[in-house]
Amino acid sequence: AYSEKVMDHFANPRNVGEIENADGVGEVGNSKCGDIMKMYIKVDNDIITDVKFKTFGCGAAIATSSMATELIKGKSINDALKLTNKAVMEALDGLPPVKVHCSVLAEQAIKAAVSDYYKRR
Amino acid sequence: AYSEKVMDHFANPRNVGEIENADGVGEVGNSKCGDIMKMYIKVDNDIITDVKFKTFGCGAAIATSSMATELIKGKSINDALKLTNKAVMEALDGLPPVKVHCSVLAEQAIKAAVSDYYKRR
Numbered sequence: 001a002y003s004e005k006v007m008d009h010f011a012n013p014r015n016v017g018e019i020e021n022a023d024g025v026g027e028v029g030n031s032k033c034g035d036i037m038k039m040y041i042k043v044d045n046d047i048i049t050d051v052k053f054k055t056f057g058c059g060a061a062i063a064t065s066s067m068a069t070e071l072i073k074g075k076s077i078n079d080a081l082k083l084t085n086k087a088v089m090e091a092l093d094g095l096p097p098v099k100v101h102c103s104v105l106a107e108q109a110i111k112a113a114v115s116d117y118y119k120r121r
Numbered sequence: 122a123y124s125e126k127v128m129d130h131f132a133n134p135r136n137v138g139e140i141e142n143a144d145g146v147g148e149v150g151n152s153k154c155g156d157i158m159k160m161y162i163k164v165d166n167d168i169i170t171d172v173k174f175k176t177f178g179c180g181a182a183i184a185t186s187s188m189a190t191e192l193i194k195g196k197s198i199n200d201a202l203k204l205t206n207k208a209v210m211e212a213l214d215g216l217p218p219v220k221v222h223c224s225v226l227a228e229q230a231i232k233a234a235v236s237d238y239y240k241r242r
């Protein structure tokens with residue numbers, strides 16, 4: 001039921017972990033299933049030079065976060081803020097409808113990390 | 122928010138994988154979050170000699186399945202059928218209420234694997 005890309009990013013998630021001395025950290029929770037997602041960004045000259053995530057969430061949350069971090073790494077903060085969960089799901093060749101709420105976690109965590117970055121400056 | 126035992130079984134899950142030529146295979150789905158769990162058992166003389174699981178589910182599903190497989194390995198089929206998700210959660214020093222539905226997946230998957238075992242005989 002899951003696309004090959006979803007299974008690949010689930011089995012070999014990119015950018016899992018923490019960043020010490022991150023410039024922004026976002027933590028969001030999912031009211032539907034109770035899962036949490038933590039996103040760390042390193043920012044240089046408005047460019048996201050590094051990003052890592054940690055989650056207790058399911059395979060769909062792992063796959064969408066993995067893809068989302070790949071999509072914003074090396075991009076400007078403005079581009080990162082424009083990334084929607086819909087675009088991430090498309091990059092993964094889709095997700096079952098029941099799993100759409102898991103992809104929202106990644107989008108929200110990126111926005112929370114950026115807002116934390118702005119707050120710190 | 123999660124106990125040390127939950128985090129241990131999440132980070133180092135026991136008995137993850139598949140069993141080739143399993144004597145029983147159970148697959149169950151969780152209507153609440155859409156996650157699935159697959160459980161494989163090897164049975165010898167009514168004793169569960171090996172058990173493995175695979176899931177796309179969240180950290181709580183991984184931790185409860187890891188603990189559940191430890192609890193039924195080497196036990197009789199009858200004992201395995203008596204294992205409740207409540208007992209598994211207690212063995213893990215508890216789970217947040219929002220995550221109780223994830224622990225149900227392991228109990229149901231064990232029962233499905235045993236029922237598949239009986240069906241095959």
Ligand code: FES
Binds near residue numbers: 155222223226
């Ligand atoms: S949220 Fe689906 S198994 Fe835990």
